[in-house]
Amino acid sequence: MQVISIENFTKDYGDNKGVFDVSLSIEQGEVYGYLGPNGAGKSTTLRHLMGFSKPDLGNLSISDLDCWKDKTTIKKDVGYLPGEIALPDDMTGMEYLKLIDKLRKTNDLTYAYELIEYFEIDTSVKIKSMSKGMKQKIAIIMAFMHNPQILLLDEPTSGLDPLMQEKFIKLIKSEKQNGKTIILSSHIFEEISKLCDRVGIIRKGRLIKEVVMDDLKHSENKTYKIEFKNEDDFNRIKGLYPDAQFEARKNQALISIVDSEINDFISNLASCDLLFLKEEKHTLEEYFMKFYEGDENV
Ligand SMILES: Nc1ncnc2c1ncn2[C@@H]1O[C@H](COP(=O)(O)OP(=O)(O)OP(=O)(O)O)[C@@H](O)[C@H]1O
Ligand SMILES: [Mg+2]
Structure with a gap:
């Protein structure tokens, strides 16, 4: 079953910048790696899947709902980790996670507490005094804590130390076993090779290649x-x-x-x-x- 579908998506920022005529689809339970150099168009694609912006051309849909028109409904079952995280400085980590839980009307912090322990993070400190890695962990917890079926992760391990990167990889493997559909943009080849079923390579806004990882590993x-x-x-x-x-x-x-x-x-x-x-x-x-x-x- 196809969960994420992108058809002829174009967002033209002018000057040859943006995303041009990208089509791809992701099946339920698949981990799809989205790879490409800086400025290739990865974050732009993920932001449009979240319905933050309207595509110039083409269609993006999640679970047969239109990412732009049905963005409010879609968000309930999607966890998004932005490439550039912006968290409110004056709140503690826990205050922020509680606020998100309230806004989502989930009223269930069980998984959030599990993840706090798993990533060994002190959520009692103000976000402004947190390190880059600590903030990244808060953003990860925010993306995962409502247990969404679909995860859109933009460079999720950026700022994490190697031990925490390993823990993150384990978390994704267990989420995959639970049938989650995941798109993951990354510059870390090892992470991609450990986690992804398929990889799409985007360059200068165009999807230039899709690779089935198993084929690649065996045909190499x-x-x-x-x-x-x-x-x-x-x-x-x-x-x-x-x-x-x-x-x-x-x-x-x-x-x-x-x-x-x-x-x-x-x-x-x-x-x-x-x-x-x-x-x-x-x-x-x-x-x-x-x-x-x-x-x-x-
Ligand atoms: N809101 C915007 N207005 C104008 N140009 C934009 C906007 N957002 C992105 N761009 C441009 O579109 C291109 C794609 O940007 P995007 O952030 O999607 O790249 P990326 O693949 O995520 O790169 P990185 O690996 O650096 O995160 C870049 O040239 C960027 O400057
Ligand atoms: Mg990006």
């Missing part, structure tokens, strides 16, 4: 570096993998294969006398960086 080329003890083995393998890189002086080879070729690869090497065999890591980061750097031919 893996490169192995090998050093042979003798020249005969080196030459034999060179004959079998003519496209690989070979360095005769060192009897070394760099051979790239996909997972489905692994058995053949191992049996070809089985009779060789090797000095070492190691995998050269291709990270998802390398894959995504190509899009950041603007290489269109990937």
Whole structure:
């Protein structure tokens, strides 16, 4: 079941800035990563999903409701974590969370208290004296505490220390298990790779690529570096993998294969006398960086 749908969404701020003709849809229970360089249009898209602004063209809907016309109804079941948080300085964390609970008419702080404990945050201090990470935690709790089915999270771990980032990842995994539908914008590839089912890459306001993470993880080329003890083995393998890189002086080879070729690869090497065999890591980061750097031919 499709929960979030964006069709031909355009918001033109002029001067080639904004979002142009973006279409994507997110299924129930999916975690969708929204990735792209600064100024690409991630926050603009999320703000329009929240109905804060009217699109110039196209339609955005959540659970079949129009994000602009039905924004008040939609908000009840959506948790939004803005990219730039602005909290009232003069309130304590708890006063603020209670106020939000009252405005939402939820009258249930059970989950909020659980999250306060989970993120180890002292909510009795005034927001103005909180650190960036503490404020971020308050904003996270605000987005999650009414237990919404849909979460729109704009760079959720920005300002969190590595331990808290890990805790956040665990929280998202458990929310996903509860069937929540989540869109998450991030610049942290590791976070994206641990959490997302699919990733959309946006650049200069245009959605340039959508990737199924499992496909990417399995289809990824893996490169192995090998050093042979003798020249005969080196030459034999060179004959079998003519496209690989070979360095005769060192009897070394760099051979790239996909997972489905692994058995053949191992049996070809089985009779060789090797000095070492190691995998050269291709990270998802390398894959995504190509899009950041603007290489269109990937
Ligand atoms: N209200 C606005 N008025 C004019 N231009 C805007 C407005 N909001 C966003 N923009 C422009 O639209 C583009 C997309 O901005 P957006 O904030 O969506 O990017 P982003 O992908 O979230 O970037 P970042 O990674 O830096 O958060 C930018 O060029 C930005 O300057
Ligand atoms: Mg942003």
